[in-house]
Amino acid sequence: MGKARISRRRFLKVMGAGAVAGSTLSILSCQPNTSAQSGGDAGGDGGGNNRLNFYNWSDYVAESTIPNFEEKTGAKVTQDTYASNEELLAKLQAGGTGYDVIVPSDYMVTVMTKSDVIQPLDFSKIPNFDNIGRNFKGLSYDPENKWSVPYQWGTTGILYNKKEIGPIENWDTMFDQQYSGQIAMINDVRETLGAALMRQGYSINSTDPDKLEAAKQDLIKQKPLLRGYFDSTEISPLVANGDILLGHVFSGEGILTAIENEGLDYVIPKPGATRWTDNMCIPRGARNVDLAHDFINYILAKKPAAALTNYTYYGTPNEAALPLIDQELKQVPEWDPSDEVFDRLQIIEDVGEATRAYERTFTEVKSS
């Protein structure tokens, strides 16, 4: 575990030196993986019984996660990575991917159930589901816990240079003229439009045209102050470098960067912030459904679950894993928000038909 963290720190340091090169590596690392995957596809049908194709976000497993599972089961795991829920959905809808386990976020679980690209799980094969905490069962996107099992969770907040600008509490600072050119937002419709909606006290899932319009006007005003819209993995190094002062990032990135760099802090802004949960699901057409259940059950065991969090710095939905979490991480209040903070977090839900209105609004903002 310790080893995993050191190498990740070194990784981020190098990234810091290389400015936004953060995702360069993920792009690099995903290419050989992809070719390995397709190579496996070509010849792998015969011995398919012991092979698991895992499709996950990049840099989202501990170093021990896959080797330990392979050792335990004798299976061979191939991991491919993606950078957005939408990319994952498009791949599955195009069909014939052969993936056995995928990790969509909350609202995407809804979309995937409705568009029938995932299959119900057999919970009799996932006894470790008992380890999952109450707060992570029966959530709106899977109220009966039929389709998904939580993997990791986190918030989306602000990583900022506390030394330069002092403590901040809410979204307003991200819209402050004073920090013109020193701000970056996530290049994601729901997160960025959501931040503007929540700043006004609205729901992150609002479909009211007036509220969307208000959020749009705010973002149009904010745009000249921005360095740009980027992936969260690109934003953290910009803040760590001193290139910008305020960055909209996911909690794992934010907390890790704040621990690594003096003077930086990660805050869950008022009056509301996103609480997201990534979940393991099994796509329709998975080649190895039994092994997929084994894998999901393995991730939910306390040791692998703790290893994940000790590597990613994201939250764990796994109560049994809590005693094994690094002390350093447990001390960060944003990692384990108080009830008061937890209550103001909002979960992104699929907005159905309004998805296109959201998308058009964000395009309007970006081309203003």
Place this chain on the structure above:
Amino acid sequence: MREGKGKGWSLGLAGLLGPAALWLGIFFLVPLALILAYSFGTSGIYGGITLGFNPGNYLKVFDPLYLEITLRTLVIATLNTLICLALGYPLAYFIALRGGRWKNALLILVMVPFWTSLLIRAYAWVVILSGNGLANRALQFLGITDGPISLIFTPQAVLMGMVYSYLPFMILPLYATLEKFDVSLKEAAKDLGASRWHTFWRVTFPLSMPGVIAGSILVFIPSAGEFVIPNLLGGSQTVLLGNLIQQQFLNARDWAFGSALAMMLAVMLIGAIMFYVRRIGTDKLGGI
């Protein structure tokens, strides 16, 4: 006798053209037909598509927001083509006519960037141009600026990135044409009393027109569909048609509208090329 000969000829032709025709048929025409079919379909709320006849997707193209993005795309692609031509022509001319024994070495230097993936090169630009990057440090060291200035994540940076990426596509066809240029024509023009300027515009340039046309097309088409550079070097703040199409397929889950946009782009490009080749191409070529 005659018939037999004709048949053999066509068999040989089929053998030569067949593989390429098959390849293009499967990997170009079939996908294109799919996109055309999709563009008249109706997208499901959760993605996927129902085929049918729904011209609504094409009507949506005329939304002022999307027209503005289209116009911006055409302006940037045109500027990119003109800048590549202005930079590439003198270089190709020099290599072809003055390169001497360095010709091959110089050509290889033009192609060196292709040895690395475009993504890596774009990220290299991000590192060089960022606030604490090499460019800003050099400017400050030389006393030209006081603090870091914004060199990246602007429309200008997008244009610069495109010129950088597409310049070789302009240089290579220009070189191929200029290399075959008969220098004695220049001497003849000089003997007949033409100035250097005149010789260039009346003799050299018109004769290099096939290269100019080929280079312009090779640069203009991909830059009109570009979506990686605006994201990486533009900080996603400059939305081009390529980005819009990508967003429709992914975020908006609207494959039908994305396909309609893609068809519109294709039609626009074909139209622009036909206009260009007819007007400029034949005028200049015919005017020799």
